Amino acid sequence: MPGPVTVFSAKKIITMDASVGEATHVAVRDGIILEVGDVDDCAAWGPYILDDRFSDCVLIPGLIESHAHLLDGMLWAKSEYVGPVDRHDPSGKLREGLNNVPALIGRMKEIEARMADPTKPLIAWGVDPSLNDPITPITRHDLDQVSKTRPIFVLHTSCHIAYVNTATLALANYAAIKAPGVLRDASGTPTGELQEMASMMAAIRAVASDLIGGSTDAEQFYNFAKVAQARGATTIVDGGGSTYFEPAFLAAALAVTSVPDFPARIVAHHNGITVPSAQDMIKFAAMLKGEGNDKLVFQGVKILLDGSNQGFTGRLRPPGYLGTGVNGLWNRAPDELRQLVPALHDAGLQIVAHCNADQAAEMFIEAVTLAQARKPRFDHRHFIVHGQLLDESLLRRMVSLGIHATLFSNHLYYWGEFHRAHTFGAFRAAAMNPAATALRLGVVVAAHSDAPVSPVDPLLTLWCAANRVTSAGRVLGPGERVSAYDALKMMTFNAAYLLHRDHEIGSIRVGKRADFAVLAHDPLAVDPMTIKDIPVQATILGGRVFPIVG
Amino acid sequence: MIGGYLGAGKTTLLNRLLAEPHGMKLAVLVNDFGSVNVDAALIANRNGETISLTNGCVCCTIGDNLGLALHDLAERPDGPEHIIIEASGVADPGKIAHYAASHPRLVLDSIVVVADAETVRVRAADKYVGDLVRLQLATADVIVLSKTDLVGADACRPVQCWIESEVPDARLLATPGANLFAELLLGQRTALARRMGAGGDDHRQTFAAWTFSRERPLDGAALRATIASLPPAVLRAKGIVRLAEEPGRRFVLQLVGRRWSLERMDIDDSYDGLPSARSTIVCIGPAAQLDPARLEALFARVAPAIVPAAIAALLQREDRP
Numbered sequence A: 001m002p003g004p005v006t007v008f009s010a011k012k013i014i015t016m017d018a019s020v021g022e023a024t025h026v027a028v029r030d031g032i033i034l035e036v037g038d039v040d041d042c043a044a045w046g047p048y049i050l051d052d053r054f055s056d057c058v059l060i061p062g063l064i065e066s067h068a069h070l071l072d073g074m075l076w077a078k079s080e081y082v083g084p085v086d087r088h089d090p091s092g093k094l095r096e097g098l099n100n101v102p103a104l105i106g107r108m109k110e111i112e113a114r115m116a117d118p119t120k121p122l123i124a125w126g127v128d129p130s131l132n133d134p135i136t137p138i139t140r141h142d143l144d145q146v147s148k149t150r151p152i153f154v155l156h157t158s159c160h161i162a163y164v165n166t167a168t169l170a171l172a173n174y175a176a177i178k179a180p181g182v183l184r185d186a187s188g189t190p191t192g193e194l195q196e197m198a199s200m201m202a203a204i205r206a207v208a209s210d211l212i213g214g215s216t217d218a219e220q221f222y223n224f225a226k227v228a229q230a231r232g233a234t235t236i237v238d239g240g241g242s243t244y245f246e247p248a249f250l251a252a253a254l255a256v257t258s259v260p261d262f263p264a265r266i267v268a269h270h271n272g273i274t275v276p277s278a279q280d281m282i283k284f285a286a287m288l289k290g291e292g293n294d295k296l297v298f299q300g301v302k303i304l305l306d307g308s309n310q311g312f313t314g315r316l317r318p319p320g321y322l323g324t325g326v327n328g329l330w331n332r333a334p335d336e337l338r339q340l341v342p343a344l345h346d347a348g349l350q351i352v353a354h355c356n357a358d359q360a361a362e363m364f365i366e367a368v369t370l371a372q373a374r375k376p377r378f379d380h381r382h383f384i385v386h387g388q389l390l391d392e393s394l395l396r397r398m399v400s401l402g403i404h405a406t407l408f409s410n411h412l413y414y415w416g417e418f419h420r421a422h423t424f425g426a427f428r429a430a431a432m433n434p435a436a437t438a439l440r441l442g443v444v445v446a447a448h449s450d451a452p453v454s455p456v457d458p459l460l461t462l463w464c465a466a467n468r469v470t471s472a473g474r475v476l477g478p479g480e481r482v483s484a485y486d487a488l489k490m491m492t493f494n495a496a497y498l499l500h501r502d503h504e505i506g507s508i509r510v511g512k513r514a515d516f517a518v519l520a521h522d523p524l525a526v527d528p529m530t531i532k533d534i535p536v537q538a539t540i541l542g543g544r545v546f547p548i549v550g
Numbered sequence B: 001m002i003g004g005y006l007g008a009g010k011t012t013l014l015n016r017l018l019a020e021p022h023g024m025k026l027a028v029l030v031n032d033f034g035s036v037n038v039d040a041a042l043i044a045n046r047n048g049e050t051i052s053l054t055n056g057c058v059c060c061t062i063g064d065n066l067g068l069a070l071h072d073l074a075e076r077p078d079g080p081e082h083i084i085i086e087a088s089g090v091a092d093p094g095k096i097a098h099y100a101a102s103h104p105r106l107v108l109d110s111i112v113v114v115a116d117a118e119t120v121r122v123r124a125a126d127k128y129v130g131d132l133v134r135l136q137l138a139t140a141d142v143i144v145l146s147k148t149d150l151v152g153a154d155a156c157r158p159v160q161c162w163i164e165s166e167v168p169d170a171r172l173l174a175t176p177g178a179n180l181f182a183e184l185l186l187g188q189r190t191a192l193a194r195r196m197g198a199g200g201d202d203h204r205q206t207f208a209a210w211t212f213s214r215e216r217p218l219d220g221a222a223l224r225a226t227i228a229s230l231p232p233a234v235l236r237a238k239g240i241v242r243l244a245e246e247p248g249r250r251f252v253l254q255l256v257g258r259r260w261s262l263e264r265m266d267i268d269d270s271y272d273g274l275p276s277a278r279s280t281i282v283c284i285g286p287a288a289q290l291d292p293a294r295l296e297a298l299f300a301r302v303a304p305a306i307v308p309a310a311i312a313a314l315l316q317r318e319d320r321p
């Protein structure tokens, strides 16, 4: 028997539907949209409960974070955020960036004072001294001010460096450890900085074993969804590193997402990152076929082609990285990709390809060309993740092959100045993440945060695509700015399309799921430079209201 | 550390190494078991990510965390004597070696890069991987040229010349058999190599050793200069020496291809392993290339002259011995 009808009223409903653009009321039953129009249109479905708590607000389709990683939820669940970049925590509260060591130590002292068990290690994450002012290293002396007795472990935002205090050094016996990754001062004592996973492993094993491998903890899923929900997302992608093919992990994921108050939908890519062979990827994808629930679905297999641009490991076409001309690293060999991509394509899978720089994208396009020649497929929706240096010629080839993209627009803000000065130089920095050209050529483009690399905040990502402003206030490539409408479409309908979910989510239309974000102001009417500051009042997921506490 | 582009022949060599009765406990870390092909009779048991062999060796997959895989191996009570890491075909072996060496219980022995004699030059010109293939070669302490038997000697020579021009001072070894490869990697005469003796089936495939020994402490500066200028035919050298600069201590010399170190031993001098004042260095390389006369000449200068240096120089200028 059908459930009751609820009608939500709003100052304005922006549908992002191609045919009907605006409304004031939306009727919902059993999680599905029944009608979109005015109150009388909605009344045609019979008796209803009017929910007018958002009648002063603007409703938009639930925002979609098209590329992030579950690790973000794990970090929020197991550690304290103390980084230099502003981030909203799972409760929606803004954690302001701490961009100098005294501020970091001050915050950690507060955290320490709240901890009841004196033996429990203090685990924190997100620091990046290169973004601090002044840039100074973090040492055990700094962390000893927080506690001399409680073990402390602070993870760099890159996850390649950790900082520990004297208590942790003693517990993991670092005095006896001679390794280049364990930095030492003039007296030969470890400074507390541990570089690379191999050198920090003893500390992780001793005090932070929660951070590694295969946790089935429900909290990581909950926090992953909660952080996104707090910023208006109703769907978030877990971008490919998780091990859903392991029964215990899958069972945990299914259990937590099937709880009615789980706050967002997760679209998980199949793991083509830690699973080495095409054969296993295809096998695991088949195994997971039909698995999932209302809030957890599996779609696409994620593969990595190169590294990261800010880490100088993206694969660039000539002339390579600024100044040095060096190039980055392949994650898989091109010869392997020429086999792998056609194999996945033949198996009927959607391929989600991490291509950070342009040569990686060119390689992927070449591999899809081979695959399409061997077995033409329509509507496969293979897409490139990041695609930061796509240009018109690559985009045109993508259009002809049916390849789409989610761009890393957040880079323009967080690393724009860095890329201009250190990796790409002026021209390529201005041409980064070319959303306007891609849209003009007919590529379906979305944008993403790649959390935890940058914070999950779809309104901020939208703002980045629309304004292309760096953290120093410089506009990079004004010609590639898109309108607020197009930017909103990137974060809703286009993202849904990439995920093969545009028939269900991504716009407010009769028959689709009742997933909305409730904003205090109209993102299409405000000054585009203020879009990121619009308060998110709530999200509505399948008709259920999820208030924002923070 | 074993690197080299996809298909260069790394796993072929590793498979042979695992099956070899070298009498050592090895751990081989591979990217996936797919290409590992060990005789079933040699497998003692298989447990998830680890295959244990009857000869005491283990083969493990790296999984998604090399740091963890290394840590777990290094911390095993029955830990291996050597860990051989197979770098993925697109890895910078130097970077991974540096990463692995940051583990407290591990010391980097060497970076061996395998290059396919048939395809390496084409790969090195490829727009996608050319820079990578050249980087891998440049990172190598020793380059092993594989499939030379398929290509034939005539086609091989230009490849060797090309590598030598591409990588100054390259240490090159053409298609070693399993025993030679084991010797190169493990730095000691393996049981099989000993059994086969110096006159094995294939003369080209054997290593020769040349030993230098002195009773008096050596001239440290001259020794360092000599080691830095050893001919490419010396693929490994090992030694325990006394230096005039600090005669109360022993120093350990380790050399693999282009990588070498000369370090003071930590252990107390009263430790009784060697005749107290003697210095001994062993150089190993392919029998066909190792030239004892040249080594003799090179090492002559590291033994301190009995006459003071100024007089020796004077004598030399007058062209007298």
Ligand SMILES: [Zn+2]
Pocket: A067, A068, A069, A239, A450
């Ligand atoms: Zn990612």
